[in-house]
């Protein structure tokens with residue numbers, strides 16, 4: 001056993017400085033495409049490349065609806081004028097009706113429900129307990145029982161087969177409770193929904209408080225979402241594109 | 246025996262079958278009457294030792310069934326094909342003779358409404374009985390989405406059937422929502438106290454109907470489904486789909502892309518195995534080891550992300566090659582970082598195999614025998630831990646694997662520890678392959694344009710979890726007509742109950758972790 005302790009000590013601290021400081025290590029986030037000011041013709045060309053309808057013509061630019069983006073890179077590769085990519089991760093958008101109650105400031109207990117994800121979102125959620133992210137230090141804990149949970153973290157487009165289990169988990173949680181939809185599938189159904197076996201995201205079934213886009217959102221983006229729920233970080237501005245009249 | 250020789254014997258034994266062989270690709274199709282299918286498959290599997298690949302059902306004005314068999318090298322690949330008018334829904338079950346066909350036939354029964362005579366049917370499978378009414382056959386051509394949805398019965402309760410009938414026995418249900426962070430799947434543990442007699446998974450809570458959704462889409466759109474139905478092994482599946490399309494379009498992928506495809510497939514294997522090893526450490530409660538391996542997994546993800554833009558390699562494999570090139574210097578740096586990761590992993594491995602409390606938990610736990618592995622057609626590290634050594638990179642090399650020197654690690658015991666040792670050894674082989682890919686990387690383009698074309702093709706890839714087969718049929722307009730996904734998790738979940746018999750309750754998470762299964766990949 002002592003050898004393991006030694007090994008642990010040798011490794012030192014790898015934990016990210018976020019949220020107190022910045023996290024700039026390469027490979028921690030895939031980033032997201034950003035709006036590009038351009039003319040009509042170029043924007044048509046870009047929009048036609050996007051398979052999910054995430055790109056739209058807005059006044060003088062191409063706007064990106066991040067809730068639909070699946071990181072296919074077709075607006076970034078193989079074309080002369082690619083969309084710029086921003087490497088940040090503070091993407092969480094607040095959708096709640098009112099302020100989050102102060103009781104959640106110090107700690108959050110999270111029940112994770114996989115409502116049909118592909119495995120990537122769930123892996124990024126799993127990594128929140130990885131020494132690199134170590135969310136315990138921030139007072140965030142994953143709990144196996146909904147009865148002790150403050151937050152329901154949902155990944156996946158919500159398959160019909162998972163509807164009952166998802167609703168039951170929500171009902172079993174004590175009040176007040178929060179819902180966090182993680183990943184493009186959970187936000188809009190992604191490329192799977194609505195389909196004959198899948199809905200189009202969590203919001204059709206439950207009141208969503210925080211949405212995190214990304215396919216998948218990296219651990220830091222999910223961490224940001226939790227910090228928003230705890231009232232310790234501001235949410236990203238919702239980037240609803242203004243559609244050109 | 247070579248493929249030609251096998252086919253000659255087939256012709257002698259079944260004079261009425263029609264045989265077509267394509268010599269360059271070493272593939273053959275045997276067209277036969279429905280009643281000849283089962284004995285012919287039986288002969289190929291039991292007398293000729295072909296591996297069972299899977300079943301593809303198509304509805305093209307008639308029923309078309311293809312049973313797939315894979316041999317090594319010059320023994321090639323064989324598909325046994327039969328056809329029947331649509332009114333005819335009854336076929337003789339192959340799974341009575343080859344158990345590996347069991348779930349394939351159940352799936353075809355559930356989604357197409359076919360009846361396999363002699364198959365011990367168990368009802369409730371892909372479409373859950375508590376969610377859907379009778380007569381829903383979503384995979385039928387022209388099945389109406391609205392009609393299907395009208396047969397939906399949301400919010401009904403499902404009651405498990407009790408199977409054990411011993412005094413004091415009971416069934417313990419687990420899931421679909423269970424544990425901390427786990428994919429949704431339900432288990433029924435039949436138990437008498439501490440001892441669990443059997444554990445049966447109930448899957449398909451994550452069924453998204455990917456095969457159906459692909460129909461009528463363009464190849465570009467279907468590629469998104471191929472890449473994202475099992476995102477943790479996205480590159481391997483996007484590669485298989487791309488290879489199928491390249492066969493249909495008859496395009497030659499540039500050399501550099503072929504070598505780079507191996508490079509990234511091995512990087513994905515390395516990263517995926519780290520995740521599985523971490524899960525195994527976690528399941529035994531060895532927290533320090535789990536977090537040590539976890540560090541390496543995140544390092545591998547960061548390496549992947551900084552190299553390719555995306556931590557799970559989304560958007561990289563496309564029909565015709567890769568979506569972008571990499572400069573050799575960057576790749577060299579990536580290999581040296583990967584080397585560092587593997588060196589650390591080896592340190593952890595040395596510590597693990599000297600930690601007796603850890604070994605006690607995984608040795609002689611969850612045993613699958615070699616004959617069982619073959620009968621169930623198991624694949625990947627699970628099969629190879631049981632001495633059933635199949636690896637598509639060796640059997641039928643694709644991309645640039647023929648040019649590389651590597652080993653397929655195999656162990657004999659078939660227990661959790663054997664599977665873990667296979668994983669460790671495969672990580673080392675993956676690194677070796679990445680190094681070779683780098684040293685033999687030719688210059689030139691990584692992508693070639695191709696025109697949409699009609700046709701059908703089957704492409705296989707050795708994913709981190711084992712062999713996958715993607716069957717793609719494209720129509721004249723370039724739209725997908727049929728997309729069949731045979732995945733390693735589907736195959737290995739079928740065999741999971743073999744490892745989960747007569748065990749102590751607290752070993753359940755360990756057995757599960759050493760199987761390294763993906764639910765998303767199974768459910769599709």
Ligand code: SF4
Nearest residue numbers: 050069070072073075
């Ligand atoms: S990366 Fe996102 S925005 Fe760009 S084309 Fe793909 S889905 Fe559309």
